Amino acid sequence: MAQLTLEIADDLNAVLTEASQRRHRPKSEIARELLEQVLLHRPTAGAAQHWLSNWRGSLREKPQDELEDARLAHLIGKHLR
Numbered sequence: 001m002a003q004l005t006l007e008i009a010d011d012l013n014a015v016l017t018e019a020s021q022r023r024h025r026p027k028s029e030i031a032r033e034l035l036e037q038v039l040l041h042r043p044t045a046g047a048a049q050h051w052l053s054n055w056r057g058s059l060r061e062k063p064q065d066e067l068e069d070a071r072l073a074h075l076i077g078k079h080l081r
Contacts, residue, residue: 008016020027 016027016030019030023030
């Protein structure tokens with residue numbers, strides 16, 4: 001893997017540092033993923049997309065009245081169309 005060194009503005013560095021701390025991942029990994037997304041058009045799967053890929057279709061078979069949890073029913077109605 002090639003190494004790249006670049007200078008970024010202080011405000012961009014602050015945002016990158018915050019994202020790094022929040023995700024518990026190195027700044028270089030986050031920057032690399034963002035460059036890939038923009039330059040190579042490779043979207044990364046977020047947590048919601050990962051969850052949906054595991055559960056897509058498995059909750060649709062249940063009628064709405066079988067869903068006891070109001071929050072789950074709300075989320076299914078809003079996000080699984």
